[in-house]
Amino acid sequence: MSVSDLSRKPxxxxxxxxxxxxxEHVTSRWGVLVLAALLxxxxxxxxxxxxxxxxxxxxxxxxxxxxxxxxxxxxxxxxVIPPRVDYSLTGLGREAAEQVWALARWTERRLDAVHAxxxxxDAEKKEQAQSG
Amino acid sequence: MSVSDLSRKPxxxxxxxxxxxxxEHVTSRWGVLVLAALLxxxxxxxxxxxxxxxxxxxxxxxxxxxxxxxxxxxxxxxxVIPPRVDYSLTGLGREAAEQVWALARWTERRLDAVHAxxxxxDAEKKEQAQSG
Numbered sequence: 001m002s003v004s005d006l007s008r009k010p011x012x013x014x015x016x017x018x019x020x021x022x023x024e025h026v027t028s029r030w031g032v033l034v035l036a037a038l039l040x041x042x043x044x045x046x047x048x049x050x051x052x053x054x055x056x057x058x059x060x061x062x063x064x065x066x067x068x069x070x071x072x073x074x075x076x077x078x079x080v081i082p083p084r085v086d087y088s089l090t091g092l093g094r095e096a097a098e099q100v101w102a103l104a105r106w107t108e109r110r111l112d113a114v115h116a117x118x119x120x121x122d123a124e125k126k127e128q129a130q131s132g
Numbered sequence: 133m134s135v136s137d138l139s140r141k142p143x144x145x146x147x148x149x150x151x152x153x154x155x156e157h158v159t160s161r162w163g164v165l166v167l168a169a170l171l172x173x174x175x176x177x178x179x180x181x182x183x184x185x186x187x188x189x190x191x192x193x194x195x196x197x198x199x200x201x202x203x204x205x206x207x208x209x210x211x212v213i214p215p216r217v218d219y220s221l222t223g224l225g226r227e228a229a230e231q232v233w234a235l236a237r238w239t240e241r242r243l244d245a246v247h248a249x250x251x252x253x254d255a256e257k258k259e260q261a262q263s264g
Contacts, residue, residue, distance in 0.1 A: 010240035013165060015186030022246050023239040027159035027232075033145060054147030071249020092245050099235045100159075106231065107155040108142035113224050114154050117203020 025070055026096050030055050030063040035072065035089070035097040036104045042076075042088035072096055157202055158228050162187050162195040167204065167221070167229040168236045174208075174220035204228055 010019035025031050033052045037043065043051065049060050064087060067073040072093030078084040089097055142151035157163050165184045169175065175183065181192050196219055199205040204225030210216040221229055 010243045012236045012240060013169070013183060013185050018247075019240045019243045022243060023164065023236055024161060026235065026239065027161075027164055029156060029159075032155060032159055037145070051145060053145050069250050069253045070246045071253070090249075092242060092249065095238065095242070096235075099231065099238065103158065103228075103231045103235075104144045104155055106227065107158065108144060108151045110224060110227070111142045111151045111154060114202045115150075117222075117224065118201055121201045121203070 022070060025066050026072070026100060028063065028066075030059055031067060032100045032104065034060070034063050034067065035093065036101040038073065038087060038089045039094065039097040039101045042086050044084065044086055048087060067093065154202060157198050158204070158232060160195065160198075162191055163199060164232045164236065166192070166195050166199065167225065168233040170205065170219060170221045171226065171229040171233045174218050177217055177219070180219060199225065 008014075008017075011017050012020045012023050014020070026035065030052065033055070034048065037048060037051050045060070045064075048064075049055055049057065052060070055063075064073055064075070068075050071090055074088050074090050074093075076086045076088065078086070140146075140149075143149050144152045144155050146152070158167065162184065165187070166180065169180060169183050177192070177196075180196075181187060181189065184192070187195075196205055196207070200207050203222055206220050206222050206225075208218045208220065210218070
């Protein structure tokens with residue numbers, strides 16, 4: 001990246017803008033679900049893996065590490081035996097999490113409308129295929 | 133999917149819940165940017181491709197088709213020569229777009245905080261590697 005790129009205003013529509021990568025971290029398949037879960041409370045790794053259905057250990061670890069490096073997630077390794085690691089949101093992470101949490105709840109709430117739209121779309125496509 | 137799954141309350145944390153797939157469409161790399169762009173105005177395909185930097189013709193077409201089928205995007209093919217196709221948001225799409233637009237702008241606004249967090253993270257990792 002050139003100096004002139006760094007000095008430009010962040011713009012997710014610009015291919016090389018670093019803000020686009022941050023947006024991708026926040027909206028990644030597992031990033032969304034991890035942030036939304038952590039908005040409700042802090043979690044240990046294994047608890048979080050149970051909460052977010054279908055995430056592999058590797059993908060969850062990668063997601064948490066990315067979110068930690070971006071300053072969204074705080075990793076708290078307690079010096080106890082057996083080791084205990086808690087994950088929670090930072091202030092910055094909470095700002096992101098509130099938004100993706102709302103988006104996740106919206107998706108659940110509007111699922112019926114999406115299903116209805118798909119039925120119309122599929123019926124139209126079928127009709128076009130038959131008449132075409 | 134079994135009947136019992138269909139009758140359960142939508143929950144993006146459940147691996148097989150269809151709401152998760154809808155959330156993935158809305159938050160997909162190109163889905164986010166397309167929805168956010170369309171919130172500002174309607175676009176022709178080629179205009180939208182210029183607006184969303186780096187998207188291939190194929191990925192943009194796929195993204196628009198997915199968003200159209202879900203009921204978020206309206207495709208208006210005008211019977212003119214040369215053919216003209218406009219893409220705009222539906223009411224449902226606008227609800228989603230307002231949220232991802234806000235998230236995109238937030239990411240741009242908070243990019244400096246993310247960069248600062250990464251510097252701290254990387255410095256700590258470097259220190260750990262040297263002392264370890």
